Amino acid sequence: MHPAPSVIIFTTFSGLGFGLLAWLGLGFPDVSGGTAFAFFFIAYALAVGGLLASTFHLGNRKNAIYAFSQWRTSWLSREGIASVMTLLVFAPYALSLIFADTALPFLGYLGSILALITVFTTSMIYTQLKTIPRWNMPLNPVLFLLYALSGGALMAGEAKVAGVLILLLTLLQVAAWKMGDDRLSSTGTDKGTATGLGSIGTVRMLESAHTARNYILDEMVHIIGRKHAQKLRMIAGILIGALPAAILLLTPAGHVTSFVALACHILGVIVGRWLFFAEAEHVVGMYYSRD
Amino acid sequence: MTALPASTDKKLGLVIDLDTCVGCHGCVTSCKGWNTENYGVPLSDMDAYGADPSGTFLNRVFSYEVQPADKPAQTVHFPKSCLHCEDAPCVTVCPTGASYKRTEDGIVLVNEDRCIGCGLCAWACPYGARELDQAAGVMKKCTLCVDRIYNENLEEVDRVPSCVRTCPAGARHFGDLGDPDSDVSKLVAERGGFDLMPEQGTKPVNKYLPPRPKDTMETAGIPDLKPVATEAKGFLGWLDKALEKL
């Protein structure tokens, strides 16, 4: 799949934003007044900024309001609704902390649950697609949730919790990369089933239907950069993962160490998300495969 | 609504004969012509006369080579468009309700007045049957020429999809695949029509007919031809010898 900057930014930053909100709703860190303002400002900026970035890949934004209508069937619609609800529920919670120094725990818990539901719905937009076997596995939503929770904990200043979560996240991410490598072949889809000609013999594309590129190729048959995938996985694993966890768990907690760990982690998540898209093979590629 | 109907009254679709298709791309051209002027926004081209032209098409024809283990390879021309799946994943993923499947005839359509051009439906389609129009930013796909097949202003013979009407080889058939007694259903039964990527679980309505088995030439056990003359005679024989002596 084409690793469009808009979707990479969207999934990275909105995930972090909703992750931070989930912790704030539970009272971590226990903030009020100006500090609360700072935390909520960052969380909202990330969540809303990420959502806005995602609208950049829409072809026809003027109909956007309809995107809230199909929650019964569509994960994308559910995500839209869940994210707006989360932001709405957190507004009075944040305002009361900032201006009245009062926590409204019920709203906080509700908001936290909604924030995690939002992240889950985001993950399901990708996980539901049978056409992209690498995404179509139960580990995928688990990873999205862990990314949000560990990034959120890191920003909330819960250094030790973040360290443990990040360690777990890194292990699962490495496992997901490995498992993902076999997903396409395990579906049984090949050029033979795509064309239905497999029962006659080996199928090979003689001539593509079009000499120019088209939307399908641009969007779904991205193969550039896959050859560096292994190296990028290493880099992502260290940045997401190994390095921040070491900093958080092995050094005394402090603002500087937390900041370094966070910067490292965010960079890693961006590389990881690039891989998430670039490595994902869409079955339509079978129709275009020349080998 | 992007919920799929539990069942549809008819299952209108195409049957494409891979034995007969000659790969002329006539259906591609007639599809583009009809659908640029009718249902929805035109099928735009980008940089049409420049160095890097591209455009939106609802139907495209590939060519494959199939190599059996023990026979000569054969070429198969392979038209591909929306298969109007019964379990259309493109419909259920749509956040806006723009994509829908009609209860009356099973046609899968896009309501362009609702589409936000998110592209998720194209991601969900295993067959590459949906293309986002780069000028209008809305999703385009085969409509089974919904504006022809019921169109009383057209002669009856023209009330079929444009590709079917155009195909000079008669490789494309249109009808109700939900009715076991329809011509198309009989054709599918007789010729062993099949689904593309059945493992994706989309239950496509459109069917493909396999290329008929090719003749096999008997090659084993035939002795090589014997030379009819080993020694040249006459003028040519003399010339041959003369030249040899030189």
Ligand code: SF4
């Ligand atoms: S072929 Fe693709 S676009 Fe057409 S109904 Fe099936 S999944 Fe949807």
Ligand code: SF4
């Ligand atoms: S591109 Fe349009 S039709 Fe396709 S899923 Fe998005 S809104 Fe629906």
